[in-house]
Amino acid sequence: MVDKNNELTLLNTRCLSDVVESVKYTFKNWVREVVEEVIDEKMVCANLEDKRLNTDELCQRWCISKSTLANWEQNGVIAPLPLGGRRKIYSMRDVLNAEQDGLVKVA
Numbered sequence: 001m002v003d004k005n006n007e008l009t010l011l012n013t014r015c016l017s018d019v020v021e022s023v024k025y026t027f028k029n030w031v032r033e034v035v036e037e038v039i040d041e042k043m044v045c046a047n048l049e050d051k052r053l054n055t056d057e058l059c060q061r062w063c064i065s066k067s068t069l070a071n072w073e074q075n076g077v078i079a080p081l082p083l084g085g086r087r088k089i090y091s092m093r094d095v096l097n098a099e100q101d102g103l104v105k106v107a
Contacts, residue, residue: 051092058090077098
């Protein structure tokens with residue numbers, strides 16, 4: 001009788017150990033996947049914010065004319081990056097900030 005109790009205890013211990021290892025393995029994989037998703041999302045956001053738009057692209061994005069964009073520049077809604085010359089480039093970070101502030105209605 002004692003041997004059977006010991007065998008059952010040993011079997012239960014092994015089963016519990018297997019379950020713990022399985023849960024540990026599953027949890028590690030889940031954490032790894034979540035971390036990879038967060039890193040990927042951060043990389044996409046960083047790359048998006050580094051993007052630049054020219055005048056035509058920004059006017060098309062905001063469905064506005066070039067004269068409206070020029071007026072908004074004068075009023076401080078958006079500012080081009082300082083390049084010198086007549087060519088204008090806008091930071092996507094500035095564009096997204098303007099959109100988040102509700103200054104521009106995106107179509």
